[in-house]
Amino acid sequence: MVFKVSRVETKPIDGQKPGTSGLRKKVKVFIQPHYLHNFVQSTFNALTPEKVRGATLVVSGDGRYYSKDAIQIITKMSAANGVRRVWVGQNGLLSTPAVSAVIRERVGVDGSRASGAFILTASHNPGGPNEDFGIKYNMENGGPAPEGITDKIYENTKTIKEYFISEDLPDVDISAVGVSSFAGPEGQFDVEVFDSASDYVKLMKSIFDFESIRKLISSPKFTFCYDALHGVAGAYAKRIFVEELGAQESSLLNCTPKEDFGGGHPDPNLTYAKELVARMGLGKSSSQGEPPEFGAAADGDADRNMILGKRFFVTPSDSVAIIAANAVESIPYFSDGLKGVARSMPTSAALDVVAKHLNLKFFEVPTGWKFFGNLMDAGLCSVCGEESFGTGSDHIREKDGIWAVLAWLSILAHKNKENLGEEKLVSVEDIVRQHWTTYGRHYYTRYDYENVDAGAAKELMAYLVKLQSSLPEVNEIVKGTRSDVSKVVNADEFEYKDPVDGSISKHQGIRYLFEDGSRLVFRLSGTGSEGATIRLYIEQYEKDPSKTGRDSQDALAPLVEVALKLSKMQEFTGRTAPTVIT
Numbered sequence: 001m002v003f004k005v006s007r008v009e010t011k012p013i014d015g016q017k018p019g020t021s022g023l024r025k026k027v028k029v030f031i032q033p034h035y036l037h038n039f040v041q042s043t044f045n046a047l048t049p050e051k052v053r054g055a056t057l058v059v060s061g062d063g064r065y066y067s068k069d070a071i072q073i074i075t076k077m078s079a080a081n082g083v084r085r086v087w088v089g090q091n092g093l094l095s096t097p098a099v100s101a102v103i104r105e106r107v108g109v110d111g112s113r114a115s116g117a118f119i120l121t122a123s124h125n126p127g128g129p130n131e132d133f134g135i136k137y138n139m140e141n142g143g144p145a146p147e148g149i150t151d152k153i154y155e156n157t158k159t160i161k162e163y164f165i166s167e168d169l170p171d172v173d174i175s176a177v178g179v180s181s182f183a184g185p186e187g188q189f190d191v192e193v194f195d196s197a198s199d200y201v202k203l204m205k206s207i208f209d210f211e212s213i214r215k216l217i218s219s220p221k222f223t224f225c226y227d228a229l230h231g232v233a234g235a236y237a238k239r240i241f242v243e244e245l246g247a248q249e250s251s252l253l254n255c256t257p258k259e260d261f262g263g264g265h266p267d268p269n270l271t272y273a274k275e276l277v278a279r280m281g282l283g284k285s286s287s288q289g290e291p292p293e294f295g296a297a298a299d300g301d302a303d304r305n306m307i308l309g310k311r312f313f314v315t316p317s318d319s320v321a322i323i324a325a326n327a328v329e330s331i332p333y334f335s336d337g338l339k340g341v342a343r344s345m346p347t348s349a350a351l352d353v354v355a356k357h358l359n360l361k362f363f364e365v366p367t368g369w370k371f372f373g374n375l376m377d378a379g380l381c382s383v384c385g386e387e388s389f390g391t392g393s394d395h396i397r398e399k400d401g402i403w404a405v406l407a408w409l410s411i412l413a414h415k416n417k418e419n420l421g422e423e424k425l426v427s428v429e430d431i432v433r434q435h436w437t438t439y440g441r442h443y444y445t446r447y448d449y450e451n452v453d454a455g456a457a458k459e460l461m462a463y464l465v466k467l468q469s470s471l472p473e474v475n476e477i478v479k480g481t482r483s484d485v486s487k488v489v490n491a492d493e494f495e496y497k498d499p500v501d502g503s504i505s506k507h508q509g510i511r512y513l514f515e516d517g518s519r520l521v522f523r524l525s526g527t528g529s530e531g532a533t534i535r536l537y538i539e540q541y542e543k544d545p546s547k548t549g550r551d552s553q554d555a556l557a558p559l560v561e562v563a564l565k566l567s568k569m570q571e572f573t574g575r576t577a578p579t580v581i582t
């Protein structure tokens with residue numbers, strides 16, 4: 001039987017503008033008639049024809065609620081739009097970094113290679129019938145579509161009149177590995193279901209020295225804990241940490257992927273990764289007994305990571321700086337040196353200091369992993385990271401949660417290679433404190449005000465921009481609030497000119513820069529699905545080694561006070577406290 005192609009009439013649906021990383025909305029929005037279809041067709045229409053007709057596309061994600069239905073719909077639309085093959089991870093599961101690896105590395109049973117992917121995830125947002133779903137398109141370099149493409153997709157969603165679908169194509173069993181072939185009007189169409197982990201595991205083994213990490217993990221002095229928060233990282237954790245590296249199964253927490261992430265919020269931070277935080281001896285409800293030496297967590301699609309030591313939190317901004325400082329001697333992939341390093345604008349300047357010391361190329365880009373891709377493709381950047389718990393390298397074009405854990409384990413293995421039999425190992429905390437002694441410390445915190453009224457959030461931002469035109473007025477407010485905070489010497493909205501393609505991205509965050517190097521940054525999140533989330537980033541540099549050991553919330557309290565006063569946070573939003581502090 002030859003499947004048919006139907007042309008379905010449709011109308012534009014409001015609000016399909018991709019955010020920082022794809023389109024994220026409540027499931028109830030996505031399941032409206034034509035909603036997903038319009039976005040997928042608008043994406044096909046935004047690509048050049050050869051990236052669709054005859055192409056191989058990956059369609060998978062973090063396994064959240066509605067993924068299985070979405071995979072069947074996208075497969076039927078792919079067939080109708082002339083795609084030659086669809087690749088699906090078993091059970092529809094592929095982490096975001098694994099998708100990137102699959103696009104870049106995988107060769108299909110018939111020698112084919114993928115030219116793009118629909119990734120089905122809303123990342124760290126909760127899942128389930130009343131929660132979030134998401135979709136984004138990644139390009140043939142394995143990275144998220146650049147703004148030129150996402151803008152085109154959005155424009156297409158505003159004018160769409162029709163989409164194409166092969167309704168009579170049977171649903172494919174995505175639980176079993178294998179190839180299903182179908183006859184279409186233009187020839188054969190295949191769906192290949194493959195093991196979700198093997199390509200990714202192979203890539204990790206080519207980057208890191210698994211033998212040295214195995215030795216570390218097998219040391220009786222070393223204890224380890226990994227929390228996948230019921231996200232897709234669970235599909236990789238057992239294979240890598242237990243089967244390849246010899247960790248105990250009991251060191252894995254919440255490693256069974258679930259459609260609703262067990263009812264939790266799969267966001268690896270000190271607020272939402274409660275069980276891990278308690279086990280690591282942090283927070284109010286610490287578990288009984290001695291915490292593990294090392295702990296880490298991932299988000300829903302496993303591109304984010306949180307790194308913890310025993311009773312110790314590593315800020316993501318410090319984490320990328322420490323990985324960059326230690327990469328060459330600890331990680332075989334980097335043994336020839338780093339091409340350069342990059343961070344997003346709101347991320348602390350800890351990486352800048354490392355780049356300066358090591359004489360490395362350095363780039364500051366807007367928030368959004370897509371901005372790192374061009375630098376990596378041009379051979380300008382090896383390691384990059386963001387304050388939002390994202391860390392990665394040019395091995396793929398997405399941030400990579402498990403990669404970050406393996407990078408930290410490699411650094412620990414390297415620092416401890418002579419003393420695995422000793423009484424005390426060099427710990428995560430030792431490494432961070434030593435780093436601060438060498439490079440100084442960037443005290444850093446982020447306040448998130450989630451689900452604020454969107455109008456109020458916009459007004460607050462507009463007010464902060466307006467205030468920037470009068471620094472004397474700003475400094476009056478600062479002085480009236482605290483005498484121990486230095487003065488604001490510059491204030492602007494961050495604008496980025498991509499050094500590779502010259503494209504310009506404006507309005508990428510409101511900055512207040514102080515004389516002593518401290519910074520306040522205000523941004524609206526681009527990843528929420530309801531209302532607005534205001535992010536306030538606060539940073540202060542301390543070079544004096546005798547002053548790098550303070551509690552960070554204490555050290556930053558004066559700047560926090562200034563930030564709240566400057567922004568009239570309570571006045572605009574009615575909030576007396578942030579939803580999350582990291």
Ligand code: G16
Nearest residue numbers: 020021123367368369388525526527
């Ligand atoms: C995405 C992007 C990141 C960004 C993060 C937070 O991550 O890929 O580059 O830092 O969103 O963005 P925002 O501050 O706009 O919410 P993920 O893990 O959500 O895909």
